[in-house]
Amino acid sequence: MIELLMGDEAVALGAIHAGIGGAFSYPGTPSTEIFEYIQAHARNAGTPVARWSANEKVAYEEALGMSFTGRRALVSMKHVGLNVAADPFMSSALTGANGGLVVAVADDPGMHSSQNEQDSRFYAPFAQIPLFEPCNQQEAYDMTREAFDLSERFGIPVLIRLVTRLAHSRANVTVREACVPPTRPRATDWREWTLLPVNARRRFGRVLDLQQSFRDHAGESRFNRLTLSGPKGIITTGLAYNYFREAAGADSSYSVLKLGVYPVPAALVRELTGHCEELLVIEEGYPFVERQLVGLLGVPGKAIHGKLDGALPPQGELTTDLVRKALGKTPINGRAPATLPPARPPQLCSGCPHCDSYRAVVEAAGETRKPYFFSDIGCYTLAALPPYNAIDTCVDMGASIGMAMGAAKAGAHPVVATIGDSTFIHSGLSALIVAAAEDLNMTVVILDNALVAMTGGQEVLVTGEDLIRVIRGLGVRDEHLIRLRPQPGAHERNVALIEKEIQHPGLSVIVACRPCIHAKRRATASAEAAAAT
């Protein structure tokens, strides 16, 4: 059967067809649709699906736990999410997987919606586990299914790396019958999963022992293909292969090694380098393969081109046109634009509660006092732009509270941290415990819009009264735990409230609570639909 699937969806469907017992994730562009697809489709396939997890680390641990029981589990996240989950991820290479455990990570070269463009492929040799890098939606589906088999075959977690352009691109995918994986018992040997140093040393040795098997697997995989032809050699990985094919067109004079499964199959690379005088390495992301190839010294007698020597730009996404240029082909020019139109950056929706929150915060903090505005990751990060100019920092999930603490300890005033409800649950809780315990002179504004808005409106775990209870439970004192409703009519009152709390020489937490306008619209629409049926 042929379906039109996004790369994310192809991974999700591959996982469903591989018979997963569950999927785990925290929303993050461009990986979000993997979990969403499973949410929407897995119930039909009989797979129990959890809600979104609190963060990627929790999601990873849940997946690992499911693997422990013998069931297959998929955990998906964006590239920076893997940083959050890096702790269990790195160690899970040692515990290994019982039921198949596949980590799907979506990178964002070009930083369409991310704070960096780190290449997650580096995590695979870091943890010393196998890696798949699909070049298209079909491979995304096929590789995901194979990854589960491989994970169980070697008892090891397997990483799948997508990039935005694949994750969010649709194409026809031929899908196969779903499989029912062999039933596996729970992991029984405590020495395998309990990483006391004594066990961990043995488990690490096992990982090292497996490396050759991984290399052999990569060398034989159908996803790694070597085609020898003329003296110009090409190594492409994942999506970059498409750009190469598109740019090369009917020119079949290149000798090509197309990579999709890692570790880098050294034998295939040697065969290619032996055949060619000159090599161009084309890969989306960092020069991951290229760096391994050249090492410190390069390959004697061979010219190797790629991102390291500037044949391809080291930053941003590849395109067919860039690859054409790297191949030395004459560029195809479109029309020359007369003048580029003014940029149109994304912006907060009109009527967004964040607009009211930030107007109040900025006014309360007072321009003259040169306030310190620490913020976080979410739609509200757009308040960094005019007319708000209400954000000085945005680094990683939850960083606002931690950084505010540091600033408060340095004696800065006023210090305001703004953080969304979901981001707060993701990574703000532990920092706030400390701030409360020390009653630091800072103000935390939690923007509770009852939705993970930026990634497309996923549900949050805790909002409203529940969120207040959580905050109170962290040790925040009731008299400085303030709720307000960010809306134009309440502006004066909100400014007064926030200003009062900023003046308070200790920790204040203000919860600005008003649902995202899209959540509201969606709720109305579903209520209408319910009424209509």
Added chain:
Amino acid sequence: MQYNVLLVGVGGQGILTIAQAISRAALRRGYNVKQSEVHGMSQRGGAVQAHLRFSDQELHSDLIPLGRADLLLAVEPLEVARYVEYLGAHSVIVSNSVPVVNIPNYPPVEEVLAEVARLGDHILIDAQRLARSAGSARAENMVILGAASLFLDFGAKEFEELIAEAFARKGPRVVEVNHRAFRYGRHAASLYRDALRRGGTGQAVRRWVESVEPEELARLESPDPAAIGLAAASSELTSAEARAIGQILERVRDDGRTQLFEHEVYSIVELAGAITPPRHRFVEVGETLSRDDVAAFPGDRVVVKIVSPDIVHKTEAGGVSFVAKSADEVNREMKRLAARHGQDGKRIDGTLVVEFVEQAGRGTGDELFVGVRQTREFGPVIAAGLGGVATEFLSSKMLPGIGVAKAAALDTTPEEFFETFRSTAAYELLAGTVRGHDRVVGDGELIRCFRAFLAIARACCIADEEGLCLEELEVNPFAFRQKLMVPLDGRARLGQPITASAARPIEKTRRLLEPRSIAVLGVSTKRANFGRIILNNIKDCGFPTDRLCVIKSGEDTVDGVRCIGSLHDLAHPVDLLVAAIGAEHIPPLVDELLEWERAGRGRCASVILIPGGLGETSGTEGIQERIREAIAAHRRNGYGGPVFLGGNSMGVRSRPGSYDTFFIPADKLDPRRRVPPKRAALVSQSGAFIITRMSNLQYLDPTLAISIGNQVDLTVSDLLLAVAQRDDVDCIGVYIEGFNDLDGLAFIRAVQRATGSGKIVVFYKAGRTSAGRSAAKGHTASLAGDYDICQAAVAAARAIVTDTFKEFEQLMELGTDLHVKRIHGTRIGAVSNAGYESVGMADTVKGVRYQVDVPALSEEARKRLADALADHGLAALVNAANPLDLTPMADDDAYEACIKVMLEADELDALIVGCVPMTPQLLSTPSEIDRPDSIARRLPRLFAESQKPLIVVVDCAEPYDELARAIRSAGVPVFRSADQAVRSLGRYLCHRAPSNREPEHLSTKKKGDAVAEVPEQETLPALK
């Protein structure tokens, strides 16, 4: 096959939804698909794009390479500019024209749209308006998808299915809204594309499409290009086009002008379709053109023309210059022209810079004039003919129909008008059938042009709701380039709207023509006044006196007819009231009759208003207008009768109605009441015209003679229609001096009705002074004056238009007497005993509006004729040939024998017999003609025995009037000169011959079956 679609817009506009719809459609068709999107941060308010590719081969990159987008689909126009590099040489842009202005430095929208248009093949659609009309402002994306679907290889149906799937969970209303939006977009894009292909400029086309009502778009059921072509082929403007033109007219009016500027005329003809003006640019006073502006004109010269409402004839006024295509020279010339003409105190609006058009031909007839104008009688009319400055001169030197083709716009189709135009000298020159000329324009292009002008005439030469009306619009000349028409100058003028009066309840004309009861008002007991004469004439006609009465108080009877004190005292309403009272009593009478009617106590069904002095003489116009207005107000309020005939009318002489109101004493004009009437009718604006015709055609004895007078109510069209519906009339003679407002148009329809049912209508129009040519007027009025149009339109409706009273009479006679004859063709046989007549007949076989043959006889007929001649001892003297010169030696018997042979010859369709009666061989003197073997007795017998028309010529004076009268009284048409006989018979035969349509250039229409559809209750068409 590979097709790349780049979809762009602003986050939140639903780009991904339409990308998916296209992808799914492609997938269904079995294509490989790649569709790349941007999610996440950029979802709201930021620039977003989706790359969509499909191919029957393997696709590699998810992204479209630069220069390789086949279609750029933009839900926001500014975003187009961001992706220009993706466009290749053949890319198409489909964009919303409505901006999302969410950044402070958004450029002026018109600039953004102009930039999109500049990029080439494009469609700009106001998706917001269409989405709202479809039911949701959020459906803009569907509108754009619909527009883009024109360029995608999938059917509208496939898309609609996919839309239904995509929105199924949101309920049927949402699906319907999106379907509608899709259709609006698709159809609007069709119109846009079609209009561009027809040569519209981007901005004009956009404005035009933006003014099309969505409902109208929805009605365009099949938006494939062929169907659009047909839709555009309608000779009606769409309401949107009409509105767009209306807006131009409004601007002119608001500018305090009546004259339109040349570029405004261009805009109108362009909007109406099919005509591409040369590149032109109106430059206001003080403005200059940039180097680029000037460079954009093709060629190496441009024309600079002064634009001023005070200068109509620009060339004569020195307001036109030809300059080299350089910005400096153009700007200098514009300044010079404005300064020069501004000196005279003229209002100068600016200058028009026009592309210099290299013409295909450069000689007489290589230019064409086409114009439309409003006429009071016939509504809008169209005219086309030789163009250029000599157009009036040339036309005035040519026979009617040769110089200029003209027609009533509401009564012709583009194709019919083209047929008319084909008969003009202009067409022969343009089509290259004349030596030294090549064809410079295609017929299709001409038809398209006529279609556009007809559409303009129908939409704009009649007042709209705003009371705006084009009095005249013309392009003179059109030049030709690559067989396409290019207007080189145009003018138009606003005018006063004309409206028709309310329809008359003409079913009551039956009561007028055949009343069951009559009351006469204005009978004098003391003297033989008009009323008294009328009363006696009615009595003498045999009208039953018990149904006749005189309205008069103080008397019991007048001439044996009972008197009734007043109209109030009538026991029952009468069918006809004859008002033979003084003009001053008419207005109160009309008021009174109408009041009774309103009170539900109508006194009569019809009224004849006899007196004059109701408007035709100076100082009395007011009275007539008052009566007219009283009747019109009555009608407007929904009341019917009575119908009024007159005033200044002699009334009606009705044989079937057994009455006669003609106040002519019997000793002045023999009413011949004992002779059965002939199947003829006369309808005339002048009573005197009727009685003189009746006097001249002593034996005509019409069934009906109606004097319509001043038409305060019943018009000539009403009465013609009433007569046309009768089955006791074959031939109708109509004499008219002037029509009521727009009644000419109704008259054409009535003529069609009559001729369609086989009747002959013989028409004479008086008042042919050519329209004065004032400086403000264009060519159309002088080339297609009211008289010309009347002639052309009435002829087109298949009436026989006559130019002289004599011709009128002769054709009345032929029309009546020959109606029973079978007409197979136009081959005439001629017999005479005078050589000059035979020769003269052969000489007149071709003339204005007719052409006949005088064919040679077949061998058989020649032999039979030779035998007959031999029998009468004429073999040595007479050649057995056609025309047959019998010589003065032929006697009555020889005449008869030869006529018989000629009548029996298959190769002849009609026969003219001339006899110069002075020969001793013929029995022709008054004392001889009563003998049964006289030629006077033989000819009626021969006439009756043959199914072929036979007419007689008696070309001599008084002593032989008896001979002529004897023949004519037997129902055989008699002419008093041979050439007139051939001419009139020729016209008659041409008119009736089945295969041989009248070769005259005026009458080319075949109404045929359409006539049968004329409704019984003929009223004017609804005029906007």
